[in-house]
Amino acid sequence: MEFSSKLIEQAVHHFSRLPGVGKKSALRYVLYLIKQQTDEVNDFSDVLRALKQDLKFCKTCHTISDHDICDVCANPLRNHQQVCVVQDYRDVMAIENTGLYKGVYHVLGGLISPMDGIGPANLTIESLVEKVSEGPVQEIILALNATMEGETTCFYIYKKLAGFEVAVSSIARGIAVGDELEYTDEVTLGRSIQNRVPYTNSLVK
Amino acid sequence: MEFSSKLIEQAVHHFSRLPGVGKKSALRYVLYLIKQQTDEVNDFSDVLRALKQDLKFCKTCHTISDHDICDVCANPLRNHQQVCVVQDYRDVMAIENTGLYKGVYHVLGGLISPMDGIGPANLTIESLVEKVSEGPVQEIILALNATMEGETTCFYIYKKLAGFEVAVSSIARGIAVGDELEYTDEVTLGRSIQNRVPYTNSLVK
Numbered sequence: 001m002e003f004s005s006k007l008i009e010q011a012v013h014h015f016s017r018l019p020g021v022g023k024k025s026a027l028r029y030v031l032y033l034i035k036q037q038t039d040e041v042n043d044f045s046d047v048l049r050a051l052k053q054d055l056k057f058c059k060t061c062h063t064i065s066d067h068d069i070c071d072v073c074a075n076p077l078r079n080h081q082q083v084c085v086v087q088d089y090r091d092v093m094a095i096e097n098t099g100l101y102k103g104v105y106h107v108l109g110g111l112i113s114p115m116d117g118i119g120p121a122n123l124t125i126e127s128l129v130e131k132v133s134e135g136p137v138q139e140i141i142l143a144l145n146a147t148m149e150g151e152t153t154c155f156y157i158y159k160k161l162a163g164f165e166v167a168v169s170s171i172a173r174g175i176a177v178g179d180e181l182e183y184t185d186e187v188t189l190g191r192s193i194q195n196r197v198p199y200t201n202s203l204v205k
Numbered sequence: 206m207e208f209s210s211k212l213i214e215q216a217v218h219h220f221s222r223l224p225g226v227g228k229k230s231a232l233r234y235v236l237y238l239i240k241q242q243t244d245e246v247n248d249f250s251d252v253l254r255a256l257k258q259d260l261k262f263c264k265t266c267h268t269i270s271d272h273d274i275c276d277v278c279a280n281p282l283r284n285h286q287q288v289c290v291v292q293d294y295r296d297v298m299a300i301e302n303t304g305l306y307k308g309v310y311h312v313l314g315g316l317i318s319p320m321d322g323i324g325p326a327n328l329t330i331e332s333l334v335e336k337v338s339e340g341p342v343q344e345i346i347l348a349l350n351a352t353m354e355g356e357t358t359c360f361y362i363y364k365k366l367a368g369f370e371v372a373v374s375s376i377a378r379g380i381a382v383g384d385e386l387e388y389t390d391e392v393t394l395g396r397s398i399q400n401r402v403p404y405t406n407s408l409v410k
Contacts, residue, residue: 004270005260011252018237025225028224045251051212052239064213070209
């Protein structure tokens with residue numbers, strides 16, 4: 001794609017680096033922004049700059065927060081003995097939206113993925129081990145993606161925590177609510193048979 | 206969607222206003238940017254600001270340009286007697302990419318669309334009429350979308366130019382190259398029969 005304007009080219013370059021955005025969509029966004037009010041676009045520009053400058057991460061659980069300690073970690077009503085390990089901020093939001101979890105979180109910031117050059121040292125696993133060794137943590141719930149990277153990371157954390165007196169559990173894998181048995185893949189169906197639960201448990205909403 | 210951080214909420218708000226971007230994609234973009242280098246994100250922020258501050262539009266054809274007169278209008282080798290009327294900058298790029306057009310352009314900046322509150326006064330139609338009345342323009346080629354808005358705008362421009370000695374043509378509507386007759390809609394097929402061309406013409410690549 002050739003552009004008659006350097007500025008447009010630069011703007012398209014930046015937008016097209018976003019995940020899942022191609023050059024055509026990027027140009028569409030740029031042309032949309034050109035038509036907007038100057039104030040609106042300047043606000044957008046300021047917010048982007050602030051993202052790197054002003055954004056804070058919770059010192060306890062490493063999630064994105066406006067304060068040094070996030071609202072969940074600062075809440076005395078949450079169960080601080082139960083730590084749910086997740087990949088990123090979106091997963092915290094997803095679990096919070098269920099309204100069923102009353103413990104606290106630990107955000108890894110990614111998953112172990114040698115293909116992408118992400119090793120254990122790039123994640124907050126050390127900080128999790130420290131938390132377990134120091135604190136009153138009784139249960140670690142691994143809530144990571146059911147992918148190769150997720151499983152690898154689960155296993156690594158499990159091994160790291162082997163010497164401590166802490167229960168390590170993983171969220172259930174199985175047939176999604178509303179799904180039909182017939183169309184479920186073999187691995188998922190196999191797992192959900194192996195990890196069957198007493199009937200009364202499965203009625204808990 | 207509830208966010209634990211005001212800053213994230215603002216950033217998601219801005220991204221989700223872009224055409225075709227929902228809140229989930231917006232959050233994905235924001236989380237991606239947080240992981241990028243500060244310089245990279247600051248550059249992005251600067252480019253956005255520059256979009257409204259420094260972007261110029263060609264004084265002759267109203268397309269986006271880095272100069273007062275765009276490269277096409279400033280090129281003496283282009284045919285300045287032939288003016289192709291298009292909706293926006295993307296259409297200029299699309300036609301330039303064909304490599305088959307040697308005339309100049311006139312960018313309307315939109316299409317007449319009462320539903321969206323866009324009337325003839327919001328477009329550069331007056332400037333087109335001026336160009337025709339003053340200049341050496343011999344042919345106006347209407348290259349607008351084959352939609353209701355495009356057809357309305359074509360008709361409006363055609364009426365406006367009725368008093369001048371200028372040929373007004375419209376780009377051919379018909380079956381796209383590579384398409385099958387069977388799956389073409391009736392209106393398009395009907396038009397392509399009405400506007401059939403001598404066989405030799407249709408071989409021009």
